[in-house]
Amino acid sequence: MLNQSFNGGIVIDSPHPVEVVEIILAPLPDKVVLPLQQRIGGEAIPCVSVGDKVLTGQVIAKTDDYFCVPIHASISGTVVIIDDQTIPHKSGLRSKCITIESDGKDQWIEHTGCGVDFLHCDQATMIKYIQASGIVGLGGAGFPAHAKLEGIQDCHTLVINGTECEPGIMCDDALMQHHPRDVIRGVEILLHICGAQRAVIAVEDDKQEALNSLLMHCHDDRISIEQIPTKYTSGAEKLLIKVLLGIEVPSGKFAIDIGVICQNVSTTKAIFDAVVENKPLVSRIVTVTGSGVKSPNNYEVRLGASFEHIVSMANPNTNHHSVRMGGMMMGVDVETTRMPICKITNCIFVNNIETKPNTQECIRCGQCNQVCPVNLLPQQLYWYAKNENTDKAMDYNLADCIECRCCDYVCPSHIPLAEYFSFAKALHRKTTEDQYRTDIARERFEFREYRLERTKQERAKMMAAKKEELKKKMANDKAQKGKIAAAMARVKKTKKVSDDVQ
Ligand code: SF4
Ligand code: SF4
Structure with missing residues (x-):
């Protein structure tokens, strides 16, 4: 087996190392808030109503969207509200959520799986269980x-x-x-x-x-x-x-x-x-760390419990904090710890608030180019992204940028390069979509014109054919009439001869 490395990347020591890496079981939360919008795909539709009693592991919302999985109750209790709430997402958007109040019993619904001797199950059956159990990528991607x-x-x-x-x-x-x-x-x-x-x-x-x-x-x-x-x-x-x-x-x-x-x-x-x-997937392990907590560690917690449910266990100091879901590099800043933990919440960073250094002009030091793990030229990309020249940025493989922020991390001018790249990608997508919509509209118009012209020609052809047919019919009728008149004249003549003979 080859064991290689890759260009770029950065070595960063763990900012808050712990002596013993544990998994601390968080107590059952009093309530959970379960968002119906998942990382990708459409919003799930509730299959419970306010006032319903639910069991842990029971499906409470689902959708036919292939890229979605069902949503399960992560505690047993009562559905108390179904409403829009802010979810931990970089858009800061609100999404419909189901809130369940715990009955403290954690009673589970029965589920079927393949059991210990799983080899007797075929692939399709296993995949069906995986989907029915609500499993998505827990590394942060949520696929x-x-x-x-x-x-x-x-x-x-x-x-x-x-x-x-x-x-x-x-x-x-x-x-x-x-x-x-x-x-x-x-x-x-x-x-x-x-x-x-x-x-x-x-x-x-x-x-x-x-x-x-x-x-x-x-x-x-x-x-x-x-x-x-x-x-x-x-x-x-x-x-x-x-x-x-x-x-x-x-x-x-x-x-x-x-x-x-x-x-x-x-x-x-x-x-x-x-x-x-x-x-089914009703809990996950979450790291709580950062300069704002005295006991960073890992907590196994039910999905839908609030961030503060486990942050409080990590012994936070009394300073004002900034909170980030995900890692220090690619995580997302969130407004409050009253957000629900979801399947992609692998880490909560709680940091003492620090003043960010001001952004300066690019000094063309080239350090960003050296650390890009996918061999892009962030300095060049920055120039195009800043000027909203997204076509040129795409020529420089902007689409391959994984927004890892290695370039930001080393930039002595503190330029938020990855933010520029994320913006440029979104702008390019929009421009392409707009262009696509314009092309489609033009194609539709051209096709309509073509269809109208074709119909007109077909109608004219049809009328000409009908006219020709009518002409032939009239000629036929005339010939027929002539034949009948001749026959009648012959009969008349024959009859006259017969009468004369008598
Ligand atoms: S690291 Fe920053 S200052 Fe240096 S070239 Fe890149 S963008 Fe410019
Ligand atoms: S954010 Fe993009 S350009 Fe910057 S280092 Fe990462 S992959 Fe390269």
Whole structure:
């Protein structure tokens, strides 16, 4: 196996390291708020009403959208309200949510899975359980797991991403340390589904305990566990594949196009829970860290519990804080800790508020170009993005930018480069969509004109044919009449001859 690195990227020490990486079970929340809008796809439709009693794991909303999964009650209790609430998303938008008040009993609804001896289940059945259990990518992407697995052909390698996507996040490390058996069984399930001959679990080289735990529980020759250098952004799918397998995923293509399936390690454990333990996804492990908490650690918490439910357990100081969902690099700032934890909430950063340095002019130092992990030229892109010249930015492969913020991080002028790139991409999408709409409108107009002209010509042709037909008919009728008159004249003549003879 090739074990390569990639150009660029940055090494950032964990900003708030802990001595022992634990998973602390958070108490059952008094209430949960479950958004019906998922990361992608349409909004789910509630199948419960206010006042209904629900059990933990019961489906409370669903949709026919293929890219969505059902939403389950994460506690047992009563549905108290269905209304619009602010959800943790960079748009700051509100979405319809179902609020459940706990009855304190945590009574579960029964679910069906394949059980411990899962090999008797076929792939389609397993994928059905995975979708029905509400599993999406827990690494932060939120892409539905079943959609990644359905219809797979020619997959030779399964890659399990055990790298933390950003410095400071510890939830996957905690999972590998404390649930190694379930992770390995999850990998076996995935191998059964995708038919790959081998699986590689990637673990960063600063996570020795996680590596040891996995090695201790792995007795399947098809599975290997590889240490990779701890470098941000090695968790990005394409880069991880390059580092682990030495294979480049071409621009504009996906991992599966080169026969590789990539799943996050927490998603893999959730798949094990769904298929073997018959449990839908109703909780997740969340890292709480940052300069604003005295006891950073990982908490297993029910989905829909508020951020403050677990932030309060991490011993926050009394300063004013800024709160960020996700990592320090690619996370999203949120207004308040009264937001619900959702499936993609892998980390909550609580920081003391600090004054941000002012942005200066670009001094053309080129440092941003050196750290870009996908080999772009951020300095050049910045120039085009700033001037809203998105066509030129696209020529410089703006679409490949993964918005990792490595360029921001090293920029001595503190220019928020990734924000410019995100804006330029959105602008380009809009311009392209507008252009597309204009093209479609023009095509529709041209087609209508063509259709009208064609109808006119067809009608004229039809009228000419009818006229011709009528002409022929009239000539026929005339000839017929002549024949009849001649016949009648003959009969008359014959009759006269006969009368004369008599
Ligand atoms: S790092 Fe900042 S200052 Fe240096 S070239 Fe890039 S954008 Fe300009
Ligand atoms: S944000 Fe984009 S341009 Fe900047 S380093 Fe990351 S991938 Fe490269």
